[in-house]
Amino acid sequence: MNFPFLTLITFIPLLGAVVVALIPGRREREIKLVAVLFSVPSLVLSLIAWLLYAQNAGEIKFLEEATWIPTLNAYYRVGVDGISLPLVFLTTLLTTLSLFYSSYTIKKRVKEFFALFLLLETGMIGVFVALDLVLFYIFWEVGLVPMFLLIGIWGQPQDRPQYSAIKFFLYTLVGSVAMLLAFIAIYMTTGTWNILQIPGLKPLAGNPGLAIAAFWAIFLAFAIKVPSWPFHTWLPDAHTAAPTAGSVVLAGVLLKLGGYGMIRILLPFFPDLFKQFAPWIGVLALISMIYGALVSMAQWDLKRLIAYSSVSHMGFFMLGLVAAAASLEVANPVLTSRAIALNGAVLQMFNHGIITGGLFFLVGVIYERTHTRDLKAFGGLSAKMPVYYGVMLTTALASLGLPGLAGFISEFMVFRGAFALIPTYAIIGVVAIVLGAAYILWKIVQHVFLGEFSEERWQEIFNPAHWHFSLDMARFEVITMAPLLFFMVLVGIYPAPVLNVINAATTALLAML
Amino acid sequence: MTLTQFLVLLLPELVLTLVALVVLGLDMLWRNGNGSRHLLPWIALAGTVALLVAAVLIWPLGSTGGAAITFTTGKDFGGDQTPMMVLDPLALFFKLFTAIVLALVLLSSGNYVRAHIRFHGEFYALILFAGLAMTLSAAATNLLMIYLSLEFLSITSYLLTGYLREDERSTEGAVKYFVYGATASAVMLYGFSLLYGATGTLDLASIAAVLTGSVIPVHWLVYPALIMVLVGLGFKIALVPFHQWAPDAYEGAPTPVTAFLSVGPKAAGFAVLMRLLLTALPGFQLDWISVLAGVAIVTMTLGNLVALWQSNVKRLLAYSSIAQAGYMLIGLVALAPEAHSWTTGLNGLLIYLFAYLFTNLGAFAVVIAVENHTGSAQLDAFAGLMRRNSFLAITMFLFLLSLIGIPPTAGFVGKLFVFGAAIQRQMIMLAVVGIVNSVISVYYYYAIMRQMFFGEAPDAPPFDEGPGLRVAVGVAALMVLMIALYAEPFIRLASDSVSLLAASF
């Protein structure tokens, strides 16, 4: 396989960003078109890559290597396996959808928006494909900057966008600089940045104190991104302030960067330490799950609610990860349990991307019409916007883990693994499922869709002059949601296509530790 | 050594001197009403190019081993050959460095000078002379030569700082700069004298030799000497607590000069510091490492914390440059003798300097452009820059990222190397302090970003920065990216430049 899939997937958007930047700013139509078109190849290629990959199990594929900074022994090294591939696809999919959606909804500073968004895509994909710590770090930070601007410039004034933007920026930066030190320390002992080799070289094995410091430093960086309690507070603000597409990518992909990092770097580099600290990380996971659910139950701002629900759902992910890391045994029954847990974790990331991404699109749908997200302002919409009700209900149910939809599969696998390996945590964790049902149905469905529809209230929030599409979901909104719904149902009913890829990789990974 | 050798080895300096004099002369000729004065900056620029060329021409002579440049004292005095300067990789590096600094400063100063300064020729000539002083100081291997070149640099800097005679801030800054600088150099000179007394020689290498092999109990003199020398050099580099002149001088000076001051003297100071400590005082490692480590921490922290409060961008960047010097110092403090490892600290220092050169000069170029337009360097002058001149805004953003140290920018590579060195030497504390500081620094760099991107300036029309500035900013931005994405040649350059030093250590 010498066709440079990943390089193209990663850098075509960058090229697109440049092209967009060169188009004169007033030609908005062309800009939007070009931006969307430039995001499509990556999507197609990543899909092809997935299909090609599906046949062969476990190991890294589409590997590309080129010397980059010899003195630093840093390489341009990219490749994917079953863990990163779904996430790459997720990224390309959500980006294309976001760009498509935004081409209808973004009105101000169009050129900058689309250029930045494509740049952001490059950064995110890069993180998933990079197999060299330096490269990884660079992509990691590259993604940071555009998102910072997206939030700051296109955020709604009432949500203090600049404040949220800098908060997001600082939080992430704190984590990543700590991570940088840890990476350097690792390089000192192993002499390589190669993510695939380092686990074999037992980094910092000689220096326990430093190893622990490095472990927590890296953990911090990823935990902030995931985000795990108590590093989560940038999330609600960032989500609330960001424009719809921004929130979608933020929840759909950026959170996954952290999760992916934990699986790809933290776990393989320090399996023993991870095992040793698993109890503590597990506690964090539990707190994230339950606390996140509780807090989102207290929200009256739709976006904030979903943001906090992300905290809860990524808690599930961490629980699965902890379960997988809680034992290093590779004898079969245990290995299977660990693999299931890790599969659940990875799938949870994928699902959360699809579902929560969708939820944010749907918030956008109502926000674009009414310019409010206050749950108290709605009610009885299901009669007014039946299609919207149907779509939102499906997505929401997927989010609360209703069997038959995507969310359930990953939750089930996570808990399957957790019950086998860390029963106590699992028993506590299930509370989050009940709470999940509570805030989704009680807050979202009840307040927005059920109840009495009041015409006058509607009149004061909905101004037809500002909305040129149909009252119920417009065609472009339906088109945006369709692929996501498709995956929710597909994964919910027949997850094998996705899980085959993931399972192979996770099993290989765990067996390697 | 023969005159020809002598001339060849000094070629870059000679070229530079020549051009400077030519500029002065032409200024005289064109003073009265002749309209071709606008050529002067380009001539000066040509001079820097010539310097570059010359440096490249004699590169082979210096790159290997290095060639000593000696002055012969007269027959009646024994006619011994006293080495005064050396043409070694480090010296060459700084010749290159100087050429770039001068070029960027000259490019970005054109409009400003035309707008604010009466005597163009003198101004450009002075800048060239300052550059000359830099190259000399970087090459000097003899206390006398060091003192001379640094004084040369200082005096030119004083004059440049006070060049806006009608502007009281400028003159005030100059006075302070002068008083502080003169005192500091006097202290340093006293230190030199003690060092001479302790060893009986002014040549760095022989000082080391004497100190290592000496029987006479003179070591007690060396430490005070060391301290006093540090005062002088700390003043040049603007290390805390010898930094306080910097903000005033920077704020007062004409902005192009500020740009120069924020890079040139610092670089010279570091060059001398490296050479002096590593060549002359390797034996006193423990002393100066511990002192410098402390200085580095204080410098980073104080620079950043105070910068949080500035509302004038020039002053803000002044403090930022103080903090940056702190990061660079880590490279020297955490220098790793084993030259084979990827970061010897010293090469980190040079890479950082190089990255800093483009980043800071680029940033100042943008400030100049904005100031040319709004007539102010306050933060709010940057409001809505993205709408008024997106090129400047984006590049400025890039420079700020580089100052923070976020990839893919040059600053990241620099930090990678110096922090790497710190970790390699197990000086985790230093690295952590550095990291924390670079996070704090985000706050005030963000202040500028905020104005540029989020701030709204209703009645501010778009403007054009003019060719010179555009080139300067463009080149700087390009290099900032290059150094990060195609780091190899720069890293090698830096490593080679310090290889001799590290080896001699």
Next chain:
Amino acid sequence: MDFLFSFTPLIPLFPLLAFAVIVLFTYRYNRLSSDIAIGSIALSTVLAWAVLLATLLGGEHIQVEGWQLRVPWLPAGTTVLDLGFAVDGFTAAMLFMVPFVCLMIFIYSQGYMKLGQPDQDPRYARFFAYISLFAAGMLGLVVARDLVLLFVSWEIMGLCSYLLIGFWSFRKADDEHHIDEAQVIRARKAALKAFITTRIGDVLLFSGIALLYSYTGTVTLREIFRPETLETLQTISLLGMPAVTVIALLVFGGAVGKSAQFPLHVWLPDAMEGPTPVSALIHAATMVAAGVYLVARMLPLFIAGFEVADAPALHWVAIVGAITALLGATIGLAQDDIKRVLAYSTISQLGYMMMGLGLGSLVAGIFHLLTHAFFKALLFLGAGSVIHGVEHGHHVAAHADHVHTEHFNPNDMKAMGGLRHRMPYTFVAYLAGTLALVGIVPFAGFWSKDEILAEAFHLWRADGALNLPFWVWLAGTLGAFFTALYMGRQLGLVFWGEPRHTAARHAHESPSSMTIPLIVLALFALLFGFVNAPFLGSPLHHFMGGVHEASEVVHAEAVPFNFTVAAISTVLAVAGLLLGWLLYRNYRPGQVEPFQVVLGPVFTLLRNKYYIDELYQQVIIRPVVWLSNFCFNIDDRWIIDPFVDLVGAAGRVASDIVRVLDSVVVDRWFVEGTAQLFNAAGRGLRYSETGRVQNYLLVVAVTILLLLGLYLYF
């Protein structure tokens, strides 16, 4: 005939397709939609009965071993988890009842939702979509081969109950429909209550399944019930108990939620807010049956636990069942809403089934489940028909005299009376249902209830002491009496005496689309009991009794018919029925209720359902809501957002001092404390920059002296 089995997957598939088709395409065309729904369920019924036939003919090996179909579903590490369908005697028996009852209800709904009439329900099509999905869920549950598919169907039913109970929880602004604001809110609350309450049970079941899967590595029922698997489960210890017990309890928890057993029964009565057919569906054929079915399916697990544990799950099943039986029956005495009475009766009947299973008798429980499905569906549809009639009467009356506009609750039994003349078919059917429920020979209820009681009695006599079976038997018998009592009361109030309201006076018989299902079901209520009548040799026993033989722990032999038990319960039943009927036949509106006279304060207690709802409100719901707000405050007000504000503050510090000073004096101690750190530091240091060069130099001098001092010191 075995080829018939290959149709099994289609049984749940047809309604599922109906759902999809209606929701996606035909939701605009009401009649077409309902026809699709009815057609699909009819097809399922046919297939189901075909499968039943095949099972009957298949004889022992099919009825016990069963037939199954596997599809690989998801890869799990080195193993693969596969799903599938299975049929055995038990399944077949369920397959006889479920789709058929559903079919009846579907047909009935067509009339109830007023197809083609001016006041037809605006979301008629959607209603049929939902009930189709509901049926699909139940059928899927029945034919599931493994716990995952079972759980999927299980949850789908949960969802449908949410959607259907809340079916009237909103309306178009321009909607002429009869529901009012109050009902909208009630329906909304009820739906949520149902979902969340059952969800609690679901989560327990979910945990149970996950545990089973973890310990046995499989979710396939028959593989779990292998003797060796059960033994491993018996040996593993979890939380100080044998794993098998823990899992059994978790599974039972699920059943408690779905089958509305005490203490999770609270959602069921409120579920009355849904349209009546939905109540019938939930109470008879689908939702609540699921819980019982689950426990019956997992019986080997319980019994395996019975062997090892000292506090076995099986006992809990019996105890909870007994409590529920009494609880429901007693509360039923004091309700005025015709449907609520039936709801509580359902609760208590479910209690009976649990008792039966709790005593280890699969067949007793399931037999009662089947009979109950028929007569309870009958009763609900009958009640629906009554309500429908009374409503109609109300409309007529309203049109008759225009002054008549006060709020009117068509469910209120005290507003009815004398309906036996106005709605003869309904009356007859209802009577049949009542007799079946009360347990009068030869109606279905008699046989099934009697078997449970007989079982208990038998076990008691077997060891003699006043053991658990005795108490179960006692509870059952008392329950039987109360059941008869409240049904007598209901008959008296609804069908006898003078009409107590103009609406009742104008009430009239429902359309045939509603009455025909009533009649059909009435026949079943009368005859279905004989499928397991002892004097016929308990055919059902032979048919499905053996399904758990493989596990080597369950032994199902039919208990011989016990005359004493039958006599006692019958006598009590007749007595209760007559008593209730006599007391309430001539009840006048406004007069004090006879029971209240007799029971006094107890009656109030019953009327308020033992205040359990209020209790939960105080003990569970409020604390949770409080906690969530508490966490939110932590997050947003007290700790973390302030911390974030520190970041923001420091960020603003850079930009301009004034705003910083503001943010420094933010009225939160946390910011105070921490922001000071930065700002003060910055500010303080800043003032070292006095602008006076000599101060600067002084600093230098001091520094030199300091360093020299250090040097001399060391």
Next chain:
Amino acid sequence: MAIPLSWWLTVAAALFAIGLYGVLSRRNAIGVLLGIELMLNAANINLVAFWRFITPQALTGQVFAIFVIGIAAAEAAAGLAIIISAYRRRRTVVVDELDTMRW
């Protein structure tokens, strides 16, 4: 009679201290300038003294001293120029009053 090195050094140190004191204490810029000159000359005394006592055969110390004298002159010139231009703007040569730029 030869005066021992230590005496010279002491004198030089004293001179240096006096100069530094002058720099720190004089309010008049010219006075400050003089203080600096004193410090420079203190260094000169050192240089010459060390030359005489340690390396009489090589001229380095003396040469250095001479250079310093030259530099001092240049420095003074530049300094005076600056001070004068400041005086033109402010009509004062009091260093303390030059504090428009601070924090």
